[in-house]
Amino acid sequence: MQKTISDHLEKFYYDYNLGAEGGNQLSYVTLEIFSFFKIYIPNWDNRRKAVLRHDIHHLLTGYKSELLGEFEIAAWEIASGCMNYFAAYLLNSGGLVAGILIYPKPTFKAFIIGCRTSNLYQQCITVTKLKQSTIEEIKTLIGLDPLPSASLPKISEICKLILHLAVAMILNFIVFIFSPLLMIYNLWMYGKKIFRA
Numbered sequence: 197m198q199k200t201i202s203d204h205l206e207k208f209y210y211d212y213n214l215g216a217e218g219g220n221q222l223s224y225v226t227l228e229i230f231s232f233f234k235i236y237i238p239n240w241d242n243r244r245k246a247v248l249r250h251d252i253h254h255l256l257t258g259y260k261s262e263l264l265g266e267f268e269i270a271a272w273e274i275a276s277g278c279m280n281y282f283a284a285y286l287l288n289s290g291g292l293v294a295g296i297l298i299y300p301k302p303t304f305k306a307f308i309i310g311c312r313t314s315n316l317y318q319q320c321i322t323v324t325k326l327k328q329s330t331i332e333e334i335k336t337l338i339g340l341d342p343l344p345s346a347s348l349p350k351i352s353e354i355c356k357l358i359l360h361l362a363v364a365m366i367l368n369f370i371v372f373i374f375s376p377l378l379m380i381y382n383l384w385m386y387g388k389k390i391f392r393a
Contacts (some may be wrong), residue, residue, distance in 0.1 A: 219358070267292075275311045
């Protein structure tokens, strides 16, 4: 009997120490930048709606849930379309810019593959059906089986990347303006954890 996406998700959450349901029921999200440095962000409803699909995208694409893999998945999700999930687009915009600056080649490749596929943000499929499906079924549905080539990018794909980078830079600038609020939130979260210890 083939494993379902639900089976693979359990292993994914265990392997990356994400907790039950990827920690989606928590009021905050932990972003591990380095093993010794973590950032906390609020886990708002729009992110909760996107995160299951984001986690399944990791399974479908093979991009790991670590720094490079998050940059790749950010580029792939933006290119394949995630503007209808604002939280996904906002968080991915930082990953796209950072990926192009730090790991330009794999991030660019992921973006081009994204231009040539769809994703689960674009599919009208219930969570129950999604979890009961196999990875192979969903990969076929969104055009990842067979994996499209990332060679010879088209002019339209290059223009699409430039456009999204411009939008991402604007969004990141807005996030930077509000970063003192994020710093206060993180100090509060660290304080809570210290006093609980």
